[in-house]
Amino acid sequence: xxxxxxxxxxxxxxxxxxxxxxxxxxxxxxxVTSCAICGSDLHLYHNLIPAILPGDIMGHEMIGEVVExxxxxxxxxxxxxxxxxxxxxxxxxxxxxxRKNFSVCERxxxxxxxADKAFGHTTAGLFGYTHLTGGYPGGQAAxxxxxxxxxxxxxxxxxxxxxxxxxxxxxxxxGWQAAVQCEIxxxxxxxxxxxxxxxxxxxxxxxxxxxxxxxxxxxxxxxLSMAGAxxxxxxxxxxxxxxxRLNDLTGSxxxxxxxxxxxxxxxxxxxxxxxxxxxxxxxxxxxxDRPHVLREMIYVCRPAGVISIAGVYSGFVDKxxxxxxxxxxxxxxxxQTHVNRWTDDLLRRIEEGQIDPSFVITHTAxxxxxxxxxxxxxxxxxxxxKVVLKP
Amino acid sequence: xxxxxxFGNLSRWPSDPKVIKSGPKAIAPSxxxxxxxxxxxxxxxxxxxxxxxxxxxxxxxPGKEGLIRAYGAREVSSGILSLSADKxxxxxxxxxxxxxxxxxxxxxxxxxxxxxxxxxxxxxLVAGVTxxxxxxxxxxxxxxxxxxxxxxxxxxxxxxxxxLEAVRGLARKDMSPASQN
Numbered sequence: 042x043x044x045x046x047x048x049x050x051x052x053x054x055x056x057x058x059x060x061x062x063x064x065x066x067x068x069x070x071x072x073v074t075s076c077a078i079c080g081s082d083l084h085l086y087h088n089l090i091p092a093i094l095p096g097d098i099m100g101h102e103m104i105g106e107v108v109e110x111x112x113x114x115x116x117x118x119x120x121x122x123x124x125x126x127x128x129x130x131x132x133x134x135x136x137x138x139x140r141k142n143f144s145v146c147e148r149x150x151x152x153x154x155x156a157d158k159a160f161g162h163t164t165a166g167l168f169g170y171t172h173l174t175g176g177y178p179g180g181q182a183a184x185x186x187x188x189x190x191x192x193x194x195x196x197x198x199x200x201x202x203x204x205x206x207x208x209x210x211x212x213x214x215x216g217w218q219a220a221v222q223c224e225i226x227x228x229x230x231x232x233x234x235x236x237x238x239x240x241x242x243x244x245x246x247x248x249x250x251x252x253x254x255x256x257x258x259x260x261x262x263x264x265l266s267m268a269g270a271x272x273x274x275x276x277x278x279x280x281x282x283x284x285x286r287l288n289d290l291t292g293s294x295x296x297x298x299x300x301x302x303x304x305x306x307x308x309x310x311x312x313x314x315x316x317x318x319x320x321x322x323x324x325x326x327x328x329x330d331r332p333h334v335l336r337e338m339i340y341v342c343r344p345a346g347v348i349s350i351a352g353v354y355s356g357f358v359d360k361x362x363x364x365x366x367x368x369x370x371x372x373x374x375x376x377q378t379h380v381n382r383w384t385d386d387l388l389r390r391i392e393e394g395q396i397d398p399s400f401v402i403t404h405t406a407x408x409x410x411x412x413x414x415x416x417x418x419x420x421x422x423x424x425x426x427k428v429v430l431k432p
Numbered sequence: 433x434x435x436x437x438x439f440g441n442l443s444r445w446p447s448d449p450k451v452i453k454s455g456p457k458a459i460a461p462s463x464x465x466x467x468x469x470x471x472x473x474x475x476x477x478x479x480x481x482x483x484x485x486x487x488x489x490x491x492x493x494p495g496k497e498g499l500i501r502a503y504g505a506r507e508v509s510s511g512i513l514s515l516s517a518d519k520x521x522x523x524x525x526x527x528x529x530x531x532x533x534x535x536x537x538x539x540x541x542x543x544x545x546x547x548x549x550x551x552x553x554x555x556x557l558v559a560g561v562t563x564x565x566x567x568x569x570x571x572x573x574x575x576x577x578x579x580x581x582x583x584x585x586x587x588x589x590x591x592x593x594x595x596l597e598a599v600r601g602l603a604r605k606d607m608s609p610a611s612q613n
Contacts, residue, residue: 044449048458051458053458054454054456054457057455060449061448062447096441096444096451098449172443178449186447221607246603248592249599249603250607251600251601251603261583262585263586266585267586267587270586270587270590271591272590272600320518324516390603394593395603396591396599397591412455412456413458420576423579423581
């Protein structure tokens with residue numbers, strides 16, 4: 042079969058690979074009908090996440106049809122079922138899964154010993170996201186093996202297109218979780234750093250959750266126009282001061298809730314000297330992530346506010362003003378998304394027409410064009426916001 | 433399939449897909465040259481840092497060892513930048529550095545310099561490298577630039593089929609603490 046395979050930094054190729062096989066009775070094989078390139082795939086593209094190896098198949102956003110079912114799936118799935126595959130692999134039975142803390146499932150990371158050493162405790166297995174999270178082949182491929190498939194799936198009702206439901210596997214629940222963990226009150230101003238795909242979903246989620254004001258922060262006009270369409274007041278950080286504008290919008294109180302939808306690769310600009318400092322340190326391997334957004338959020342957030350982190354961080358950050366955070370009494374909420382905690386509710390909202398996540402798709406291409414689409418997405422060319430690939 | 437891919441296949445679980453045949457390399461030739469220039473920059477920089485006295489002697493520039501070491505540090509940082517995702521900045525910093533090198537060598541290309549021939553040779557080499565740097569910087573910038581096309585206006589993409597005001601706050605009632613777990 043064909044698959045997008047990581048060969049090195051900025052070198053993703055459309056390769057011919059062997060077909061996946063049922064390995065465990067709880068597995069199914071899915072024929073992928075649509076998959077997407079995620080912003081967090083770019084961290085791998087840039088070789089910034091440890092433990093990715095040449096030959097690893099990329100991708101953790103996919104939807105498709107079940108074509109082979111293991112003997113232990115026990116009727117949860119049948120051949121021909123259409124499913125969205127959540128990016129977090131879950132057993133559904135461990136203590137964390139029972140608490141719906143799915144992204145820290147204790148049993149699905151097959152490289153648990155490595156993760157225990159790296160993180161202190163293992164987290165869930167993830168598709169296409171390095172050997173630190175299990176080394177599971179990803180879904181930017183014609184077929185994908187879904188382990189623990191009796192729990193790791195979202196069944197798609199008849200009548201919904203791939204584009205409407207594909208993002209249930211990652212960016213929609215990720216933006217939703219970021220907003221929900223803010224515990225938004227009707228009087229709240231919610232500021233969202235980053236108007237990429239996750240930021241766009243966080244904006245819509247904050248609107249659905251009834252925030253008084255939602256603010257989207259980015260520097261790309263096309264993304265800001267999309268944020269504005271979703272109900273956000275927009276700030277272009279290359280044209281105005283984020284801190285001053287947020288204070289203007291909130292009577293100098295600062296936003297009550299701040300969402301980081303950027304993560305470890307924040308934009309580098311001489312207007313914000315700490316971003317240049319971070320970039321230099323990252324290149325010298327003295328810091329793994331660039332935390333400018335965290336610093337800005339801590340500085341501008343209203344005292345007793347919430348900092349919610351949806352963007353991916355991989356390792357170590359430097360110069361985090363803990364004194365500001367502690368004295369302002371800020372609450373930090375973060376984590377990989379507990380996808381299946383939210384998907385029943387979000388699927389209902391899609392079916393009811395409350396939200397249609399397909400608005401974010403700007404590019405659709407065949408799998409063989411995947412390597413070029415990675416470049417276009419990374420370089421923000423052609424007003425690219427979200428790429429969907431058709432294997 | 434290269435050696436690294438073969439090693440990757442060995443470390444994979446038995447039933448995981450393995451690469452049979454690789455597709456075309458996704459790195460453009462200009463990006464490959466950028467990488468080579470990055471490594472060249474680091475190697476030259478290290479040489480300038482550790483052999484500044486020998487270089488100063490060879491160019492007839494006694495007393496300029498500190499300057500050569502500073503240029504070495506500059507070369508190393510340009511090289512690291514050229515190898516990073518911000519390779520355009522790295523390559524343009526190399527071009528600027530080349531200008532500095534040429535100015536310094538022209539200063540040393542004096543008739544009273546006993547090593548004037550060496551300086552002349554160095555000038556020719558630096559001029560050649562400058563041309564490669566300039567050409568690569570232009571190619572790489574053109575390939576990765578966002579372009580001059582007007583950004584698209586997505587002002588009609590609300591994502592709310594029923595309209596924004598119809599859904600504002602619709603989910604608030606579902607979000608009692610009990611419903612979150």
